[in-house]
Amino acid sequence: MTVRPLIGVSTYLESGVRWGVWELPAALLPAGYPRLVQQAGGLACMLPPDAPERAAAAVARIDGLVIAGGPDVDPARYGAARSPRTGPPAPERDAWELALIGAALATGTPLLGICRGMQLLNVALGGTLVQHLDGHAEAVGVFGGHPVNPVPGTRYAALAPEKTTVPTYHHQAVDRLGEGLLPSAHAADGTVEAIELPWDGGWALGVQWHPEAGEDTRVMRALVAAASR
Template sequence: MSAQPLIGITTYLADDARWGVWALPAALLPAGYHRLVQRSGGLAALLPPGDPGTAAEVVARLDGLVIAGGPDVEPVRYGADPDPRTGPPARDRDIWELALIDAALQARVPLLGICRGMQLLNVALGGTLVQHIDGHAGPAGLFARHEVKPEPGTLLGGILPEAVSVPTYHHQSVDRLGNGLLPSAHATDGTVEALELPDADHFVLSVQWHPEAGDDTRVMEALVSAAGRN
């Protein structure tokens, strides 16, 4: 039996996480991410923020990479001033994940961005973000749902051939597209809900919603399948 693909997933870095009797700095990630990788046939490895100089070495040991959701990308990364509604920066994550994205693109390692991960992929390739939109998140800590329509003939359209209802929690979105990126799904209000890199010779896909918070495994299964062929 062939080995299961090893999928790295980026994490948060919390200054004061609490569990049991402990309150300590911690690398953490909602369990939905690693469970989705496992349900989709992969092995999950968590990638907390580290030295960006090691990103290529880290990626070389992976079969696939997931850039997970999380805080807003710092606007300086795309040459903008912060909107008052933009959250505090997570500079360690920005620097680390941008290095991982670059390393994955250079090494042709299959890549999936989720929510923040989609926005960061766009920024990594020279794009910009809208710093605030309404209607794509529930109350604090609760996902909303809305319909997403994949574009026929795209990578995502082959994975999700029909419109789907997805769990969503974001207040920023793609503005100017990064170099080479193609929108491959939209919400009914026109918000870009997926990006892919059609000229790449490997799997590069990102989605604005949170598949780890739902029951549909098809997007992650596509990444794991691509990683298994890598």
């Protein structure tokens, strides 16, 4: 019997979520994330915000880690003043997910950051963010799409060597790259659309777009394959 690797996915933490007769705080995740993990051959489990000191224990029990999209990273995390166009902070998520990223990097656990997750990976390694850019979200609550160009010789280019149109919805992006990270895809306007550690630096990849909202499973399949090893 094939053993599927266990892939932990970080979650939202929201108040006032309503389902049925209930309206309660909820740790939740759009279904596209676990479905993508499953389609790629993994078993998905949710990692809701917890005390940061428990992150290492959580990462020790999984084979791969996905940091999901979500709210803007608090600019204080990268030493910047808050822009008027930056969204409300999510302190529990910032603390927990930065701790998860740190634990994954320390142990060599394969890591995929999606949108906010890519931005947090950059911040975790000392990078900064552009707090607002236009043209990467078509309408509120609607995924758009634009092409990204891989950087030859990178891990991402090995997965997707051609120009690819990806599902996109973001208004923040990488500014100064974190220590050791390489850009591995760009949008037509020059925005960094993917980042990664070099081949000898462990398996860590961040993508600015939302693969869980599309049909291309290559990025998640690569994470699951790395987690299987």
